[in-house]
Amino acid sequence: MLRRLSRTEIAALGLVLLLAWLVVYPIVIVVLDAANATAWGAFFTRSSEWAALWASVWISLASVVLAGAIGIPLAFLFEWFDFPGRKTLGALVALPVVLPPLVGVIAFLFLYGESGFIARAVQVVLGLEQAPWRLQGPTAILLVHAYSMYVYFYLFTRAGLARLDVSMLEAAQALGADRRATFWRVIVPLLRPSLVGAAILTFMTALGSFSAPYIFGGGFRVMTTQIVATKLNGDLPLAMVETVALAVVAVVGLLILRRTEGEDILVALGKGIAPRPRPIRRPGVRMLATAAGWGLAVVLLLPHLTLLLVSLVPYGAWTTEILPPVLNLENYRRLFSEAERLRPMINSLWMAAASTAVAVAIGLVGGWLVVRKRVALRHAIEGLLALPWALPGTVFAIALAITFSVNAPLQLRFVLVGTAVILPLAYLVRALPLTGRGILASYRQLDPALEEAAASLGAGRWRTLTRVTIPQLRPGLAAGASLAFVAGLGDIVASIVLYTYETRPVSIEILSSLRLSETGVAAAFGVVLMLVSALVLGIGARR
Amino acid sequence: MTAFLQIEGAEKRWGNDVTIGPITLDIARGEILALLGPSGSGKTTMLRLLAGFETADSGRIRVAHEDVTTVPPARRRFGMVFQHYALFPHLDVGANVAFGLQGAGSREQVASKVAAALSLVDLGGYERRKVHELSGGQQQRVALARALAPEPRVLLLDEPLSNLDPALRERTRRELRQVIKRVGITTVFVTHEQEEAFDLGDRIAVINAGRLEQTGAPEELYEQPANLFVATFVGRANVFRGAAARTLCGGTGDRIIVVRPERLRFAPTGLAGIVRERRYTGAAAFFTVESETGERFEVLAEPDAASVGEQVHVQAVRAISC
Numbered sequence: 001m002l003r004r005l006s007r008t009e010i011a012a013l014g015l016v017l018l019l020a021w022l023v024v025y026p027i028v029i030v031v032l033d034a035a036n037a038t039a040w041g042a043f044f045t046r047s048s049e050w051a052a053l054w055a056s057v058w059i060s061l062a063s064v065v066l067a068g069a070i071g072i073p074l075a076f077l078f079e080w081f082d083f084p085g086r087k088t089l090g091a092l093v094a095l096p097v098v099l100p101p102l103v104g105v106i107a108f109l110f111l112y113g114e115s116g117f118i119a120r121a122v123q124v125v126l127g128l129e130q131a132p133w134r135l136q137g138p139t140a141i142l143l144v145h146a147y148s149m150y151v152y153f154y155l156f157t158r159a160g161l162a163r164l165d166v167s168m169l170e171a172a173q174a175l176g177a178d179r180r181a182t183f184w185r186v187i188v189p190l191l192r193p194s195l196v197g198a199a200i201l202t203f204m205t206a207l208g209s210f211s212a213p214y215i216f217g218g219g220f221r222v223m224t225t226q227i228v229a230t231k232l233n234g235d236l237p238l239a240m241v242e243t244v245a246l247a248v249v250a251v252v253g254l255l256i257l258r259r260t261e262g263e264d265i266l267v268a269l270g271k272g273i274a275p276r277p278r279p280i281r282r283p284g285v286r287m288l289a290t291a292a293g294w295g296l297a298v299v300l301l302l303p304h305l306t307l308l309l310v311s312l313v314p315y316g317a318w319t320t321e322i323l324p325p326v327l328n329l330e331n332y333r334r335l336f337s338e339a340e341r342l343r344p345m346i347n348s349l350w351m352a353a354a355s356t357a358v359a360v361a362i363g364l365v366g367g368w369l370v371v372r373k374r375v376a377l378r379h380a381i382e383g384l385l386a387l388p389w390a391l392p393g394t395v396f397a398i399a400l401a402i403t404f405s406v407n408a409p410l411q412l413r414f415v416l417v418g419t420a421v422i423l424p425l426a427y428l429v430r431a432l433p434l435t436g437r438g439i440l441a442s443y444r445q446l447d448p449a450l451e452e453a454a455a456s457l458g459a460g461r462w463r464t465l466t467r468v469t470i471p472q473l474r475p476g477l478a479a480g481a482s483l484a485f486v487a488g489l490g491d492i493v494a495s496i497v498l499y500t501y502e503t504r505p506v507s508i509e510i511l512s513s514l515r516l517s518e519t520g521v522a523a524a525f526g527v528v529l530m531l532v533s534a535l536v537l538g539i540g541a542r543r
Numbered sequence: 544m545t546a547f548l549q550i551e552g553a554e555k556r557w558g559n560d561v562t563i564g565p566i567t568l569d570i571a572r573g574e575i576l577a578l579l580g581p582s583g584s585g586k587t588t589m590l591r592l593l594a595g596f597e598t599a600d601s602g603r604i605r606v607a608h609e610d611v612t613t614v615p616p617a618r619r620r621f622g623m624v625f626q627h628y629a630l631f632p633h634l635d636v637g638a639n640v641a642f643g644l645q646g647a648g649s650r651e652q653v654a655s656k657v658a659a660a661l662s663l664v665d666l667g668g669y670e671r672r673k674v675h676e677l678s679g680g681q682q683q684r685v686a687l688a689r690a691l692a693p694e695p696r697v698l699l700l701d702e703p704l705s706n707l708d709p710a711l712r713e714r715t716r717r718e719l720r721q722v723i724k725r726v727g728i729t730t731v732f733v734t735h736e737q738e739e740a741f742d743l744g745d746r747i748a749v750i751n752a753g754r755l756e757q758t759g760a761p762e763e764l765y766e767q768p769a770n771l772f773v774a775t776f777v778g779r780a781n782v783f784r785g786a787a788a789r790t791l792c793g794g795t796g797d798r799i800i801v802v803r804p805e806r807l808r809f810a811p812t813g814l815a816g817i818v819r820e821r822r823y824t825g826a827a828a829f830f831t832v833e834s835e836t837g838e839r840f841e842v843l844a845e846p847d848a849a850s851v852g853e854q855v856h857v858q859a860v861r862a863i864s865c
Contacts, residue, residue, distance in 0.1 A: 167629035170596055173616040174623040175643030176693060185642070189633040 012375040015365055019384035021412060023429055026399035027247070027391070029413075033402060034244045037237035043245070052226040053245060056207055059138060059222055060253070063145040063206035064199050070146060071153025071198070074296075079161040082277040083289040092297045094155060096148045098534040099303065100490020102211040102507045103526040104148050106514065107303035109135065109215060110310045110523065112143070117306060120322050140216035145206050147303070152205075153198040160194030166275045200257045207250055208392030210493045223249070224394045228496060231398065243398040247391050254390050304530065311523035331524040341521070344509035345528070351505065352488030355427035360481050362432065363439035367473070371443040372451075385436030388429045393493035396429050401497050420503050426494035431484035438480025442473040482540025486533045547572035547729050548593075548697055553602035555588055563588045563753040565602055570746075575723060575730045577744030579737065581776065585753040586733045587701060593731060594699050595619045606696050622690030622728075626701045628682050630674045636661070636685050637670030643693035660692040661685075663722060680711050687719070691726060698723065700732035704739055716742050737777050749773050765803075767863070774801040774863060781807065781840035790814045791859045801863040804829060804843040813858035816840075818849050832857060 005013070043049050078090040099107065110116050114131035122132045135143075168190065172182040213222045221229070223246040230239040280286045314330040335341050366385055370378040388396060404416035404425075416422045450472060454464040470477065492507035499508050506525050513522040546569035554564035563585035570576050578586040591597045593604060595616035604612045611619050622643075630639050640657045647653060661667050664684035669677075677685065683703065690698060703719060704712045720743050723730050734740050740747045741761040749756040749764065749772075757769040768774035775782065780801045783791060788800045791814055819839070820831035828846040832855060833839050842848075842857060849855050 165627075165629060167625045167627060168631060170594075170616070171623065171625055171629035171631075171689075172642070173596075174594060174619075174621060175689070176617050176620070176645070177642070178617050181645070186631060189631075192633070 008369070008373050008375060011365070012369050012373070012377045012381065015362070015369060016377050016380050016384065019362070019381065019432075022425075023384055023387050023396075023432065025412070026396065026403040029403045030240050030243055030395075030399045034237075034240040037241055039235070039237040039241045042238055043241045048221070049226070049242065049245075052221040052223050052242075053249065055138070055221065056223040056246065057249060057253075059141060059145070059209075059213075060203050060206040062142055063149055063209075064202045066142060066146040067149040067202045068153045068195070068199065071150035071155075072157050072195070074150070075154050075157035075161060077289075079158050080275065080277055081289065082279040083286055083293065085290060085293055086277070089293045089297055092300060094151055095300050095304065096151050098530055098537060099148065100486065100507075100529050100533055101148065101209065102215075102490060102492045102510060103307065103529050104303060105144055105211040105215045106510065106522060106526055107307045108140075108144050108147070110519065111303055111306040112140075117322070124322055136216055136218045137220045141209075141212045141220075141222075144212040144216065145209065147300075149202045149205055152201045153195070156194045156198035156201075157191065160191045162274045164190060164274055166273050169275065196257065196260055200254065203253055203257060204250065204389070204392070207246075207253065208394065208493065210394060210496070214492075224392060224493070227394050227398060231401075231497060236402070239398060240402065243395050247395045250391050250395070307523050307526045307530065310519055311527045313520045313523075315518055315520055331520040334521060335524050335528070341509070344504050344506045345525075347503055348489050348505040348507075348529075349532075351424045351427060351503075352485050352491075355424045355431050355488050356435070356481050356485045358424075358428050359431035359435040359484050360439070360477065363435040363477070363480065364470075364473075366436055367439045367443035370440060371446075372448065382436075382440065385440075386433050389433035393430060393491075394497070397426060397494040397497035400426050400429070400494075417498065418500055422498050423495060423503055423505065424488075426498055427484075427488035427491060430487055430491070430494065434484040434487065435477070435480040438476035438478075438483075439473060440476075442476030446472050478540045478542070482536045485536050489532060489536075490529055545572070546570065547574075547607060548731070549603075549605040550589075550593075551603045551605070553589070553592055553599045553604060555585075555592060555597055556600050561753070564599075566750075566755045567602075568748055568755065568758065570729060570731065572729055573727045575720070575732070575743060575745045577740035577747045578731065578733045578750055579740040579744075579747050579777070580735065580750035582735055584750045586735075586750045589750065590699055590701055590731065590733045593697070594621055594623050620693070620695050621697045621699055622693065622695035623699045624683070624686045624690050624701065624703055626703075627706060628686040630682055630686060630689070632674055634674070635670065636666070636672045636674060636677070639674065639685060640670075640689045640692050642689065647693065656692055660688040663691065663726070664688045665718075679707050680715055683707065683715065687722065691722075691728070696729070698726075698728045698730040700730065702734060703732055703743075704734075712739070713742075719743065747777075749777065751776070768801070771799070771801065779804050779841060780863075783838065783840070785836075787814055787834055787836060787838055791857075792862055800859075802840075802859045802861075803863075804841040806860045806862065807840070807842040807857050808860055809842065809844060809848050809855050810858040811856060813856040815854070815856050818851050818853045818855055821849070821851050830855075 074093060078086060078093065096104065108116075112118050113135045114133065116135070119131045119133060119135075122128070123130070126132070164187065168186055169182055172186045177185060208224060209222075210224045210228070213220070213225045214228075217225055223242065227239055227242045227246065230242060280289055309324065309327075311331055312327040312329065313324040314326060314328060317326040318324040335345070363385070366381050369375045370381050375381075400422065401417055403413055404422060406413045407415045416425065446469070450468055451464055454468040459467065490507060491505065492511075495505045495507055496511075499505065506529055510522045510525045513519070513525065548570040550566055550568040550570075552565040552567050554562065554566070556562045566589060568576075578589055580586040588597060592599050595611070595614060599612055602612075603610055631642065634642070637654075637657050640660050641653050644653045644656055647656065657670060658667065661669055664687050666681065666684055666688065669681075669685070674682065674685070683706070704715055707715055716739060732743065734743075744761070746758065746760055747764055748758045751772050757764060757773045759767075764773060764777045768777060771782065774780045780803055783800050783802065785797060788798050789795065791802065792798070792800050814834055816832040816834040818830050819833050822829040822831075823846055827843055828848070830842045830844060830849055831839060832842055840857075
């Protein structure tokens with residue numbers, strides 16, 4: 001006997017279907033198409049395919065190792081020791097976050113590239129004929145990855161250390177464990193979830209990384225650049241096979257890493273108080289720590305400063321000098337006065353804003369259904385919201401490109417490629433895990449009695465939502481939304497596959513400026529992206 | 544008394560204005576000493592000095608004539624039970640108890656020591672349990688077993704029962720004392736509750752504002768408090784001055800006397816007052832009486848001894864420092 005579905009159940013079903021259409025269906029289409037494709041033979045026999053796949057794997061693993069080697073010691077330094085400038089520096093260390101991937105890459109190009117500042121300086125000092133090095137291949141990619149991804153390890157480890165209960169460490173000492181034993185037998189196991197979390201995030205980001213291999217790869221291909229190149233060559237069947245291969249690597253990698261995470265241990269059995277930072281007292285060591293800290297800050301800030309400097313150099317004014325001879329605001333003037341240049345700026349802003357707004361709305365509905373209503377489909381909703389995070393952006397870009405270039409309304413496929421809808425849709429898919437995670441986490445901490453209190457005081461649903469629920473969800477919501485907005489604003493992975501001239505976003509405009517050797521304009525775009533990202537992330541992180 | 548654990552003028556300074564100590568205290572082998580004081584009195588600092596988590600700025604701490612003042616906690620061989628137990632969440636019960644037994648023999652020997660420690664606290668067979676699956680009382684016992692397993696010289700307990708349900712406390716207190724006495728270990732524990740100190744401790748050291756106010760057996764503290772602070776902090780006490788004190792105790796001059804509520808009784812003559820409040824506790828009732836000079840004090844008596852608003856006279860059966 002069928003009973004009638006309640007309104008909540010209908011809403012849950014509708015949300016599941018919408019999400020499935022958005023995040024699962026395109027993947028299914030690619031997998032099915034790839035299964036029928038004739039390109040498998042080509043994929044398996046060409047050594048270049050295997051090389052790219054292997055390159056993706058080892059670059060990602062090496063990125064995890066490098067990022068951990070930088071981020072973990074830094075986290076201990078800033079969480080456990082006190083020295084002049086600790087607070088300021090501790091915040092500065094997270095700065096690479098405000099550089100969208102492509103912007104970070106071009107900053108590195110201007111700084112460490114063969115015609116960048118450092119190379120020029122070395123060339124002049126040593127009196128060399130040619131640039132002393134070329135920033136290319138795996139080394140260059142790993143350098144960029146280490147710079148931009150150690151922040152994950154730094155932030156995760158610091159958060160883990162801040163949750164450590166000082167009495168845990170004292171208990172170990174009272175039981176006869178010396179410092180080394182306390183570290184290996186207590187601190188490391190307790191930090192493991194944080195460390196594995198950072199490793200997973202770094203691995204997935206490195207695996208999906210596109211800008212660094214695209215700009216610095218040269219002949220060295222990883223899977224993401226390989227897929228885009230194949231697609232641009234028009235070999236769609238092969239591109240689909242490659243996409244499936246990358247997706248499989250991502251899922252397998254994720255599963256293996258997840259196994260090392262261990263059980264979700266309850267770190268806070270009691271009311272833990274984290275150890276207080278220990279002041280470094282010996283003057284010599286103290287000076288050394290301070291100097292090293294500020295030195296590090298300069299190294300971290302150099303890409304940002306370089307970008308700013310290059311953006312002030314007008315076209316053609318800088319040739320062989322170490323420092324640019326002319327500095328003015330010409331590039332910015334062109335950026336804001338030429339309609340053709342302003343266009344990508346506006347495109348990126350509205351597309352990122354629209355995708356974020358929809359992602360927030362879906363997150364709110366999802367949070368309400370999963371946490372408050374505890375609908376039967378809650379696991380499906382949660383899983384679908386998180387799914388896009390498990391696959392590299394290139395996989396979704398190709399999947400959307402294939403699914404939505406066919407007009408078959410009965411199969412729920414429409415021609416969206418080439419319209420203004422497809423890029424916001426692609427950004428939306430990438431935004432869902434970010435907003436979903438933030439909103440769900442906040443919703444779980446929200447005391448249902450607050451909403452009930454509002455209702456008992458006569459507030460209707462809308463008033464309860466806007467005056468009580470959303471303000472209470474604000475921290476998670478703002479954090480998720482700001483991350484989603486910044487990701488959309490700086491996106492290149494999906495954009496390079498799906499853009500048209502009319503809808504081109506900033507990242508594409510930066511690439512074409514670079515191609516025309518208009519480095520100043522590219523840098524000016526980069527600075528604007530950086531500032532907007534920093535502003536939005538700053539607002540999102542405010543408590 | 545031969546002292547096993549000696550604290551000699553131990554002092555700890557925090558900044559310029561907060562000083563704990565100097566405190567001098569001898570603890571006999573096998574004795575259970577309570578450090579009793581209000582929060583912020585410095586009793587926890589004293590315990591941490593004993594454990595070695597803090598180092599005294601001056602003074603010495605000795606165990607069996609060995610100076611351990613600067614010995615780090617890892618080599619001090621003092622067992623400690625933390626207020627929130629500090630059980631390692633990534634280890635099961637057995638591994639928690641075995642933590643301090645590293646290098647204490649073969650695998651089998653360690654396993655049998657763990658089993659012995661757990662059966663001591665009545666948790667035999669709990670080795671494979673997860674720490675967070677246990678109740679608060681069980682966690683407390685695991686923490687005790689873990690501290691005792693390496694056979695420490697001294698056992699330290701930081702507010703051992705504060706994390707438990709009031710209903711559980713009395714029973715746990717008894718069991719805790721039984722275990723400690725069976726092991727025969729010299730024990731120092733910190734508490735801010737007089738009842739806990741009386742019930743669990745052989746001797747009590749009252750600490751206030753960083754100073755040792757009095758040390759003694761429970762009866763001694765209750766019947767012969769050394770000063771007004773001890774009198775009012777250990778048990779309930781009424782403080783009388785001036786005329787009221789003279790009325791109750793006789794004599795002349797300005798004096799201060801302290802009388803416990805149960806040592807006051809209603810009588811045909813004595814200090815006059817009006818009953819303002821009656822709090823019924825079942826076996827008896829507390830009567831708040833206001834004297835003609837406006838002093839308020841408490842009388843513990845039979846529940847029907849007086850009623851609110853009644854004019855009464857009160858006499859002291861026995862006053863402290865009369």
